[in-house]
Amino acid sequence: MSAAPISKAISVRDIARDFTAGQQTIRVLHDIDIDVHSGELTYIVGESGSGKTTLISIMCGILYPTEGTVRVFDTDIYHLSDTELVEFRLNNIGFIFQQYNLIPAIDAASNAAVPLIAQGMDRHEARERAVAMMDKLNIADQADKLPNQLSGGQQQRVAIARALVHEPRLVVCDEPTAALDARSGRRVMDLLREVAVDEDRACIIVTHDNRVFDLADRILVLEDGRVTHDGAEMPEDH
Amino acid sequence: MALLPKNLSFSRQILPLVALAGLVLAVIYIATGLPDRELSEPTEEPPRAPQELANAARVAGAGVVEPSSEVIDIGTAIAGLVTMVRVQPGDYVTKGQPLFQVDDRAVRARVREAEAQIGEARAAIAEAQSAAATAARQLDLYRNVSDPAAVSRAEVIRAEGEASAAQNRLNAARARLQSAQAMRSSATTELGRLVVRAPISGEILAVDIRPGEYVSTMGGNASFIRMGETRPLHVRIDIDESEAARIALGEPATVSPRGASDRQVKASFVRAEPQVVPKRSLTNSAAERVDVRVLQVIYALPSAASSNEALFRVGQQVDAYIPARRNGATTDIVKPEADETE
Amino acid sequence: MIWIAIRMLTGDRQKFYGLLFGIAFSTLLITQQLTIFVNLLERGASGVYNVSSADVWVMDPVSRTTDVAYAMPSTALDKVRGVSGVEWAVPHIRATAAVRTKDGDLEGVAIIGVDDATLIGLPKRMIEGSPDVLSQPDSVIIDDVGMTRMFPDQSPIGERLELNDQRAVVRGIADAIPSFTSTVVLYTKYSQALNYVPGTRNRLSFVLVGKADDVSAQQLVDRIEAQTGLRARTREQFAGDGVDFIIENTGIPLNFGITVMLGFIVGVAIVGLTFSLFIRDNIKQFGALKAIGVSNGRIARMVAAQAGMVGMVGYGLGVLGTVGFIHAFSGDPTFKGFYIPWQIPLISLVAIVLIIALTGWLSLRTVLKTEPAAVFR
Numbered sequence: 001m002s003a004a005p006i007s008k009a010i011s012v013r014d015i016a017r018d019f020t021a022g023q024q025t026i027r028v029l030h031d032i033d034i035d036v037h038s039g040e041l042t043y044i045v046g047e048s049g050s051g052k053t054t055l056i057s058i059m060c061g062i063l064y065p066t067e068g069t070v071r072v073f074d075t076d077i078y079h080l081s082d083t084e085l086v087e088f089r090l091n092n093i094g095f096i097f098q099q100y101n102l103i104p105a106i107d108a109a110s111n112a113a114v115p116l117i118a119q120g121m122d123r124h125e126a127r128e129r130a131v132a133m134m135d136k137l138n139i140a141d142q143a144d145k146l147p148n149q150l151s152g153g154q155q156q157r158v159a160i161a162r163a164l165v166h167e168p169r170l171v172v173c174d175e176p177t178a179a180l181d182a183r184s185g186r187r188v189m190d191l192l193r194e195v196a197v198d199e200d201r202a203c204i205i206v207t208h209d210n211r212v213f214d215l216a217d218r219i220l221v222l223e224d225g226r227v228t229h230d231g232a233e234m235p236e237d238h
Numbered sequence: 239m240a241l242l243p244k245n246l247s248f249s250r251q252i253l254p255l256v257a258l259a260g261l262v263l264a265v266i267y268i269a270t271g272l273p274d275r276e277l278s279e280p281t282e283e284p285p286r287a288p289q290e291l292a293n294a295a296r297v298a299g300a301g302v303v304e305p306s307s308e309v310i311d312i313g314t315a316i317a318g319l320v321t322m323v324r325v326q327p328g329d330y331v332t333k334g335q336p337l338f339q340v341d342d343r344a345v346r347a348r349v350r351e352a353e354a355q356i357g358e359a360r361a362a363i364a365e366a367q368s369a370a371a372t373a374a375r376q377l378d379l380y381r382n383v384s385d386p387a388a389v390s391r392a393e394v395i396r397a398e399g400e401a402s403a404a405q406n407r408l409n410a411a412r413a414r415l416q417s418a419q420a421m422r423s424s425a426t427t428e429l430g431r432l433v434v435r436a437p438i439s440g441e442i443l444a445v446d447i448r449p450g451e452y453v454s455t456m457g458g459n460a461s462f463i464r465m466g467e468t469r470p471l472h473v474r475i476d477i478d479e480s481e482a483a484r485i486a487l488g489e490p491a492t493v494s495p496r497g498a499s500d501r502q503v504k505a506s507f508v509r510a511e512p513q514v515v516p517k518r519s520l521t522n523s524a525a526e527r528v529d530v531r532v533l534q535v536i537y538a539l540p541s542a543a544s545s546n547e548a549l550f551r552v553g554q555q556v557d558a559y560i561p562a563r564r565n566g567a568t569t570d571i572v573k574p575e576a577d578e579t580e
Numbered sequence: 581m582i583w584i585a586i587r588m589l590t591g592d593r594q595k596f597y598g599l600l601f602g603i604a605f606s607t608l609l610i611t612q613q614l615t616i617f618v619n620l621l622e623r624g625a626s627g628v629y630n631v632s633s634a635d636v637w638v639m640d641p642v643s644r645t646t647d648v649a650y651a652m653p654s655t656a657l658d659k660v661r662g663v664s665g666v667e668w669a670v671p672h673i674r675a676t677a678a679v680r681t682k683d684g685d686l687e688g689v690a691i692i693g694v695d696d697a698t699l700i701g702l703p704k705r706m707i708e709g710s711p712d713v714l715s716q717p718d719s720v721i722i723d724d725v726g727m728t729r730m731f732p733d734q735s736p737i738g739e740r741l742e743l744n745d746q747r748a749v750v751r752g753i754a755d756a757i758p759s760f761t762s763t764v765v766l767y768t769k770y771s772q773a774l775n776y777v778p779g780t781r782n783r784l785s786f787v788l789v790g791k792a793d794d795v796s797a798q799q800l801v802d803r804i805e806a807q808t809g810l811r812a813r814t815r816e817q818f819a820g821d822g823v824d825f826i827i828e829n830t831g832i833p834l835n836f837g838i839t840v841m842l843g844f845i846v847g848v849a850i851v852g853l854t855f856s857l858f859i860r861d862n863i864k865q866f867g868a869l870k871a872i873g874v875s876n877g878r879i880a881r882m883v884a885a886q887a888g889m890v891g892m893v894g895y896g897l898g899v900l901g902t903v904g905f906i907h908a909f910s911g912d913p914t915f916k917g918f919y920i921p922w923q924i925p926l927i928s929l930v931a932i933v934l935i936i937a938l939t940g941w942l943s944l945r946t947v948l949k950t951e952p953a954a955v956f957r
Binding site: 249250481 | 586587590593596600629632633635653654655657658659660661662664665666667668669670695696697698699700704711757790792794815889892893894895896897899900902903906907917919920921922925
Binding site: 053054056057060062063082083086087088089090091093095097098099101102103104105106110114115117118123162174206 | 581583584587588589590591592864865867868869870871872873874875876878951952953955956
């Protein structure tokens, strides 16, 4: 796909993460050392249990690593205070969750406006901006509907709108195509490419859906807590 | 649903409003529903201590109005039917004025009988005098005859006897006259006693006899006419014996009648009864037995101006406030008798 | 964010109404039971409160309440009048008697004899007639509860009763707070009461005292007790005595205490369970919000807003229900004079705040403990 990385969005250095289960301590990540660049669509691929969820959590600042440092746009996020970290996430990162996690009691546009509202923006202005974003995603006509009145695809677009509405510099997307058929999956990925990838925005997608591997700029393969592949294409043995 | 809902939301708007209205309603209900426990002034004026005693030591007592002479129950000396009642309640009588009359016909008959006997006795005296005179002249005649043969000795003796008998008859007739006169005098006195008169000047308080009724000297507490000197009136105040030592005898009392306690008058001290007596019931119960003894103190009410006429009447109950002795003024126990000013 | 929290709350109708019901029910139970409790207790003081003009009550040293009184000799009145600071003092008799109604039924009544001249001792208001009717011979005034008990569905005015072999004619109806036992009360003059109550040696139950302006009731009580040796109580103290008497001699406080406690427990149970269910249902959304970048403080405020809304609305509805209940039953003679002391809604408010704070805090803990990373699983 497109050419050379422009700038370092995330730099992960020597990350390790332990989980304790009862008496045992299990190390799920070993010495991860990667960089993610802006303007790229980066995939993190791996079997379940490979540690990809842990890795993405650490990379977007919601899970403390046991060892190592994470710098997001030159900020050492795990040396921020709790409040600063929360603030940092709010201003810099957009999330698209696998189950969307929309709030059922408020309409689509309001859901999409949540990050702006959380930033303290007036709720009507935030909603206008959210509707504008939804317009880009071609679901502006669904703005007044409650999430459970929308189809799965529409809900996902609302979730995408929510992730992008505050124009974060990093977008994290968890299994966006898992629940979709191949065609819809590709459409979503196309859409993400179109709206999420930007010169100064990094986009990380966690997936194990091989149908969409060809859309990635870069694929990181995780096996048993270690990065085993880092390249533009999937390795053959996968 | 829009951000600015045009249609009202029941849960978010109506319910909180209902709840808020409920709270406001509750506040109003609670505020207005609080029980009325305000103290209120009595509508009728209760007996109050007079101004100058309001915060001073004082003794209170209840009492009864009575005449200054106390009540006199007029009785009769002689039993009999009443023929005439001369007074009405409220009359002011002077000493000696007749009050009522008991039937006097029997006594008058006795007077007339005595007078007849007097007449009879006088006639007998006259007859005896003339007989005595005749006998005396005949005796003189016989005594002046010098011829002893002309008059026999026996004739002379007979004439002397006749003169003496005539004199005796005269004496007897005089005695009968005196007896008859005494009888008349006795009957006349009794006649006077049948008219019952006022023993003192005073007011008739009650009349409980009517002509035709029988008055008897027996029968205990029968009082046919009650009277007493009501100028001035006295009040007899009962003071609980435990309070008696505190009372300042000699000070005037403030007295008000029951039911008109706003009309207080000053009553001047008269005397304290020397005897402490069991409390007489003043609280209306007929057969009240009490173990309380009271000192009775008597005060004179101010003389009745015409407007005061209606204020106090004999037998009326009064409430009285009397100053107490100053604390520490004297420590010796006051003997009521010692302070008597009578 | 608060409005989002409120939307989340009201969006789940079942739980929202469940929560409202829990809070409203607790409020209703606590407020209403406390109200009835307090009012029942204050029935013990009704005899004192019905006499509106006496600052101080004087009685025999062994007397305890308006109904448990030992009579004094009649000179006690004068002794009290002799105390400085006593503005006025009037006799007051309270006794029980059996009355024979027109139908021949026997009914226990309380006879209250008020001062002949001033009628001090009567309740403040009359429902029918005026206090002056007592000046007519053989008059009594019946209280309104007595009216409904002795003369249901008919006017008692002019009815003749037999008291201690004496005639008594009802000529007025007084507006009085009934006593704890709802005894029929007949008011009459002191002198008349002496005839209606079978004779005993001493009759004077109480001396009612009005204080002078420049002494306090408590000072006057001390003076009267020191000077006369009688027992004196201020109006409030004597009312308190009546309440204490009921507390000491009945199981009411325990019973009502249990009910109030139950109300509290039911509230905690319903509200606690429903609220944690609600929070658990929304835990994913909260997690998402936390991941997006909503701080714990704001999450806590959101939960607090939800709890506060439930609490406020539920409390309002509960209080409304209580007011409605008390109002609806205020016509019933059993509830005559019932009122809601202002402290009671505050007490239930405190209870509700406790419930809300407790359950809100428990639920919030699960939210705060949720790792934002959980949203990726």
